[in-house]
Amino acid sequence: MGSILRFLSSYLRLEPGEFVNLSFLYFATFVMRAAAFAGVAVMQHVLSNLPDFWRGVLFSVYPLAEIATVGYFGTLCDRIGRKRILVFAHLVTAGAVFLFIPSLGVPVGIRPYLVAVFFAMFGIGAAAKVASTLAMINDHSSLSNRAQLMAFFDLVTFGGLVAGFGAGFLALNALGTDPALVLLVGGLGVTASVALVYFLVRETPFVPEQRGTWDLLRAVLSNPDIRRLLPVYIPVVALYGYVISFTDKLIGVQTGPAEVGKLIVVVAAIGAPLAASLIVGGRISDRARMRRPFMALGLACFGGLAIVISFGPTVDELYGRWPLVAVLAAGAGTFPPAALAYLGDIVQHSVTGTTFGIYSIIFGSGLIVGPILGGALTSALGSLAFAVIALGLIGVAGVGLIFIREPSKLPPGSVSMDVSAPPARR
Secondary structure: OHHHHHHHHHHOOOOHHHHHHHHHHHHHHHHHHHHHHHHHHHHHHHOOOOOHHHHHHHHOHHHHHHHHHHHHHHHHHHHHOOHHHHHHHHHHHHHHHHHHHHHOOOOOOOHHHHHHHHHHHHHHHHHHHHHHHHHHHHHOOOOOOHHHHHHHHHHHHHHHHHHHHHHHHHHHHOOOOOHHHHHHHHHHHHHHHHHHHHHOOOOOOOOOOOOOHHHHHHHHHOOHHHHHHHHHHHHHHHHHHHHHHOHHHHHOOOOOHHHHHHHHHHHHHHHHHHHHHHHHHHHHHHHHOOOHHHHHHHHHHHHHHHHHHHOOOOHHHHHHOHHHHHHHHHHHOOHHHHHHHHHHHOOOHHHHHHHHHHHHHHHHHHHHHHHHHHHHHHHHHOOHHHHHHHHHHHHHHHHHHHOOOOHHHOOOOOOOOOOOOOHHHO
């Protein structure tokens, strides 16, 4: 075990203690995401009778709550530390999942308003979670390993989403499981993640900031490279939000054993290549000290994947095209680690938490645009709406990508982080 730990630490350019700390953080993140998105699957299930537009509006409560609070949580990470905010994030999410259980018996006319409250709690938890977790990862990273470490964050987040949302979706729609049971299992999972972060994750090195919330936010937003990233990231996250909100509209609800088997193959054809490309693409990006080419490749493949899904909206049709789906998913996986690493490359270490709070605002803005736009267009165009939305949003992101600068080519002093070693080893 010791030799494996030394090998992995050396491979990722981390000290053994840093590797162990990040491993606990990643594992807790996976558990939390899986359990929380099982709850989201239940929420989507019980709201299936709502009109598409209002369903999209209701789902937008999550990012609205995230946007409203993430700036404050990000600055708290810089002022009082990351771990306390991290523990709070897991606690709020656990509360949202458990409190949703008794609401399942409430009359249908009231239920959407209760769901809005729980989505708001999810948003607050996400705001605190993203700011604190990414700040901790960035504290351990450098230009030589940042994309790889961000890739593992993307991997556990995406893996948790697929595991939790996918298991909840199948349990509810294919196996007929009681929604309350799915929520109970999810709530227990998030509670376990609270214990993981409280007892096993250590605080990372930081220097407490004395500036107030607004001063810290202004300091980050004055960075022109962060502003240039906005039109690249917001459209991609909007597409992500649309997919989460309207999964059943994209591929339909399948109930037979044969259809479930085909659905598993389709999910594997997307998930496995995507996961592999997160890791491989992140490592190559770090070695090359480049971010833009990997972001561009990811956008192009994401667009191609959107077209394939749009014109093959049933599981049977996607099953027949799974090799193409796998290739495009592999290409799409190069975008997330490069984009997150880019943000880490240009961050001032003294405002790391605030900067990743701004990232969460970007993420939340996209999650508002995607469900609302998707709800309106899905009602009018059906499954074709995915192609229209995807190509339009990816086109905007592609144009924005032209104007961002490679961190390795920024003027001296523009990047405050040392390119050869993370903060703990300087």
